Amino acid sequence: MKSSAFIAASAAVILLLGLVHLLYTFRGPKLHPRDPELTAKMMAVSPVISPETTMWRAWVGFNASHSFCLILFGVLYGYLAMRHSVFLFHSRFLLTLGFVLLLSYAALAKLYWFTAPFRGIVLAAVLYLLGIVVNRA
Numbered sequence: 001m002k003s004s005a006f007i008a009a010s011a012a013v014i015l016l017l018g019l020v021h022l023l024y025t026f027r028g029p030k031l032h033p034r035d036p037e038l039t040a041k042m043m044a045v046s047p048v049i050s051p052e053t054t055m056w057r058a059w060v061g062f063n064a065s066h067s068f069c070l071i072l073f074g075v076l077y078g079y080l081a082m083r084h085s086v087f088l089f090h091s092r093f094l095l096t097l098g099f100v101l102l103l104s105y106a107a108l109a110k111l112y113w114f115t116a117p118f119r120g121i122v123l124a125a126v127l128y129l130l131g132i133v134v135n136r137a
Contacts, residue, residue, distance in 0.1 A: 002134050003089065003135035005131075006131030007077060007078075007085075007088070007098075007128055007132075008078050010125070011076075011077040011078035011081060011124075012078060013074075013123055013124040013127065014073050014102075014120075015078065016074070017070055018067045018068070019067070021070065022071065025063040031063055039056070042056040042059060077098055089135045095132055099128055099132070103125060105121045106118065
């Protein structure tokens with residue numbers, strides 16, 4: 001049961017990060033540029049790939065879809081850890097996939113984001129790894 005609790009705690013951290021990020025995507029200025037002129041420019045300029053959107057709409061969409069992935073990870077791995085732990089811990093594929101995803105997010109956070117999400121993701125990765133190690137012991 002301890003191993004499941006570690007994975008569930010890891011999933012809860014990622015779920016919380018995803019929900020907060022989704023909230024910040026659609027409410028308040030947290031994910032807006034500090035320069036209002038840049039925001040106006042993003043709302044007016046299209047990316048090279050298509051004139052059907054603007055950089056601002058793409059920015060909002062990218063942030064929302066990023067949040068959805070975090071939420072999916074949190075819900076899915078939390079559910080598997082708490083309701084189907086035998087299945088989860090017998091699937092090297094799912095265990096590896098989850099850990100690789102967490103490590104990938106940690107790398108992105110370190111390279112491109114800021115301290116708070118990096119620390120949260122590293123905490124989630126450590127909890128996740130502890131769940132695997134405790135289960136194997």
